[in-house]
Amino acid sequence: MHDIRAIRDNPAAFDAGLARRGLPGLSAEVLAIDETRRARILAAETAQADQNRASKEVGAAKARGDTAEFDRLRALVAEKKAEVARMTEEAAAEDARLRDLLMTIPNTPLPEVPEGRDEDDNVELRRWGTPRAFDFTPREHFDIPGVKPGMDFETASKLSGSRFVVLRGAVIRVHRALAQFMLDTHVTDHGLTETWTPVLVKSEAMYGTNQLPKFAEDSYQTTNGWWLIPTSEVTLTNTVAGEILDDAALPIRMTAHTQCFRSEAGSAGKDTTGMLRQHQFEKVEMVSITRPEDSLTEHDRMTACAEAILEKLGLPYRTIVLCTGDMGFGAQKTHDLEVWLPGQNRYREISSVSTCGDFQARRMNARYRPAGGGKPDYVHTLNGSGLAVGRCLIAVLENGQQADGSVDLPAALHPYLGGRTRISATGDLV
Known part of the structure; x- marks a missing residue:
């Protein structure tokens, strides 16, 4: 959420930042509500002062037997009391209007974020690995003979509808191995703290990481008001909600492996085959809480x-920085990792790593106490996939496929598979 004081001090900068996202200037609307809110607050304070002054004079008028003045002052006290209540209520209503509006305005991009309208304007930073040259036409993951016995969309559709999958046998073993490998790497090599969190959260948590109110249709809500998390960014980040952290505690670096749930609203017709875009999936998430600097x-x-995971698995990828028109709602700057999928003959997103500045911290009221003393300041929050497990499974299967329908698996996974190295053409782990 944006700092209203910063908008007051420099509305032109606020509008310029939003203009880079293709949004019209909103400072006038924001400041009009803010001005009305502040006027009501001032009116309530003035009426309260008048009420207090008249209340003190009531006793004096009564003591000197001035009945007319006593009655006038008592009526004035009642009038000012009603005015205080009315102005306070109107100020609260304007405050809610302001908060609701600010909650729907996206973060402003950092100056170094490239200008652009959509994904076509994203900028490639680097590539790693060389896509394998196949001596046969590579298949998509769901068409690989050795994968088909363990990837069942028909049964999933019978159980739950479209965009679900049932995984069995060798395929689910590899899927589980990938998640364990990612967690172990992040904990042992990268120093992240493994965390286990709920997948059901209160609305406050979804507001804190900006899924609400703007993107309610993208998530699932239970009948008793809980929300199923779209990613553990929600839970990990909200662990510091309402806290004032010690400077010495920063940075806080966490990772979690969870089920994730997304309605995929607006994605009709996109990636309808295979398991690239699912309503239920697993991710290993990374979240950091840092000092602003x-x-x-x-x-x-x-x-x-995130890049290290792909490199250890030997999966070619490219790293891009998203342009202003393609960034997520809460991001100031985003790096996407796109892994090479030979079955599609293209790079596809497998991780998105974003810094949000103090945008989420203001929504959550998450602060820290600087080491040198002074007023508590808002922390900065960051989140990223490390990685999307299902998409990583797709990449492993497609890049390791062989002409006979078998799949060679990355060496990094062999210890997690009891020394087995392949999925045979008949779907066995061998």
């Missing part, structure tokens, strides 16, 4: 953590 360095560090 450290957040950009931490952003690069988190990107490197």
